[in-house]
Amino acid sequence: FEEADLEGKTSLYTMIDRDEDGNLIAIPYHEYFAEEVQKASDLMKEAAELAENEELKNYLNLRADALLTDDYYASDIAWMDMKTNQIDLIAGPIENYEDQLFAYKTAHEAYVLIKDMEWSERLSKYAELLPELQKGLPVADEYKAETPGTDSQLAAFDVVYYAGDCNAGSKTIAVNLPNDEKVQLEKGTRRSQLKNAMRAKFDKILVPIADLLIEESQRGYITFDAFFANTMFHEVAHGLGIKNTINDKGTVREALKEFSSALEEGKADVLGLYMITKLHEQGEVEGDLKEYYTTFMASIFRSVRFGASSAHGKANMIRFNFFQEMGAFSKNAETGLYSINFDKMNEAMNALSEKILMLQGDGDYEGVKALVDEKAMIGEELKMDLYKLSQAGIPVDIVFEQGVEVLGL
Ligand SMILES: [Zn+2]
Known part of the structure; x- marks a missing residue:
């Protein structure tokens, strides 16, 4: 692992696997778990529809998107800004x-x-x-x-x-x-x-x-x-x-x-x-x-x-x-x-x-x-x-x- 020249290998959100030729590859979670995160994301969008609190609604939407990109920054910020939910x-x-x-x-x-x-x-x-x-x-x-x-x-x-x-x-x-x-x-x-x-x-x-x-x-x-x-x-x-x-x-x-x-x-x-x-x-x-x-x-x-x-x-x-x-x-x-x-x-x-x-x-x-x-x-x-x-x-x-x-x- 230490020696592998592999982009994204230390990322919090990648799986390390081998491709068909046996080379190490780093696969982003949102690709590796595509089916699961899509399901979770859809449910969070549905929850956002139902949410009465605007801050919560906004956060749920951003978090649902983040699961599909593994970029959590915007939703983390929105979460920290939630005060009234x-x-x-x-x-x-x-x-x-x-x-x-x-x-x-x-x-x-x-x-x-x-x-x-x-x-x-x-x-x-x-x-x-x-x-x-x-x-x-x-x-x-x-x-x-x-x-x-x-x-x-x-x-x-x-x-x-x-x-x-x-x-x-x-x-x-x-x-x-x-x-x-x-x-x-x-x-x-x-x-x-x-x-x-x-x-x-x-x-x-x-x-x-x-x-x-x-x-x-x-x-x-x-x-x-x-x-x-x-x-x-x-x-x-x-x-x-x-x-x-x-x-x-x-x-x-x-x-x-x-x-x-x-x-x-x-x-x-x-x-x-x-x-x-x-x-x-x-x-x-x-x-x-x-x-x-x-x-x-x-x-x-x-x-x-x-x-x-x-x-x-x-x-x-x-x-x-x-x-x-x-x-x-x-x-x-x-x-x-x-x-x-x-x-x-x-x-x-x-x-x-x-x-x-x-x-x-x-x-x-x-x-x-x-x-x-x-x-x-x-x-x-x-x-x-x-x-x-x-x-x-x-x-x-x-x-x-x-x-x-x-x-x-
Ligand atoms: Zn402690």
């Missing part, structure tokens, strides 16, 4: 997770979404607070000199339908799109929180985990609002911190190579909690801080189950071990139940934030490797706890029952 549709070849070779090739997917107007309004104000929060990060000044962008939109949705890539394997509960960097520079991104999918994971996975592993007196602190906030602020917290190393090693991503996403996910988790703590102090976030901390902790058990091959899984293993060593939680040897030590939590959160931000800013590949080698693992005791969860039949992820029949249409 209550129905939303994300569709096309979007994420590259399935391409395990070089992450070039995207896979088709679609989400049908209903916007939660009230929640979306509440969320939109948080992005504006990022620059202020950046200044307060628990790390030396040179690691927080960058100015975070405030151009991200935050919105909450209920999902009506998942199809294709997003319905294969683990189910997304938050999406940050579009991926096109040109659109991002012009319009920012929209971070969409998928509320009902989150609620399902909370009810079917997180609460049963807490019932088995968290001290009874603290289970009352496990709340959906806290789970929602932790997930949401994770997304926002990707915008905090540092993107470029401070010692000329280029971007953090380049310097940390294969460890970059695990560390970035770990950063977003812990800085998300940092944001909540700060905003709670300022009265911008409601509820008892104990709810956010306990729910955060219980959520680690949920996420380490994704395993070491997932960036999220690895990040959670590191955090579990780091927090345990700092005494942020402890396990009762007799009952086997965990309890959170709220007074140590803040300290552990700040220490881990500082460590990650410095590793990123220094582009310290060896340092991250050491952290991963030492802490991204599941100890004997945790292994037994996770075994307990699978014995109890608690699923690792949810599966959707969906479609027109389920909706009774």
